[in-house]
Amino acid sequence: MYDYTAGKADWLAHNQPVEGEHANLATAGRVARQDVVTCRLDDRVGSVRERIERSPYGFGLVTTEGGVLLGRLRRSALDCDPGLPAGDVMEPGPTTVRADERAGKLAQRLADRGWHWAIVSTPEGRLIGVAGREELERAESQQG
Numbered sequence: 001m002y003d004y005t006a007g008k009a010d011w012l013a014h015n016q017p018v019e020g021e022h023a024n025l026a027t028a029g030r031v032a033r034q035d036v037v038t039c040r041l042d043d044r045v046g047s048v049r050e051r052i053e054r055s056p057y058g059f060g061l062v063t064t065e066g067g068v069l070l071g072r073l074r075r076s077a078l079d080c081d082p083g084l085p086a087g088d089v090m091e092p093g094p095t096t097v098r099a100d101e102r103a104g105k106l107a108q109r110l111a112d113r114g115w116h117w118a119i120v121s122t123p124e125g126r127l128i129g130v131a132g133r134e135e136l137e138r139a140e141s142q143q144g
Contacts, residue, residue, distance in 0.1 A: 045086060069094070118130070
């Protein structure tokens with residue numbers, strides 16, 4: 001048994017501000033946008049579907065009141081009874097990345113898989129936002 005003491009890696013994974021030579025690195029956390037649709041487990045599919053249809057993403061995210069990510073709602077899964085709770089149609093535990101992941105590396109991984117978005121969260125699972133492949137590529141190219 002040991003006592004965990006948070007260090008630099010933990011600080012960076014929480015998307016906290018940094019100084020020094022690495023202060024301007026392009027990372028997932030710096031690119032992440034917070035405009036993704038979020039809802040709670042008991043929100044009704046009908047109201048969530050309307051918000052997702054107006055968003056630039058093909059999905060919404062289910063979180064706790066404290067912002068912990070629980071699942072993803074794909075637009076395609078929302079063609080169901082509008083009275084159902086979001087928790088009944090969500091995909092639990094979507095893949096996430098940490099805020100300190102380098103933008104170029106993440107953009108390449110997304111491209112290799114044919115994906116357009118990465119969900120960025122803290123090590124505890126709190127949602128930071130969504131990083132788009134194009135924005136990640138742009139941030140990496142502007143860096144250097």
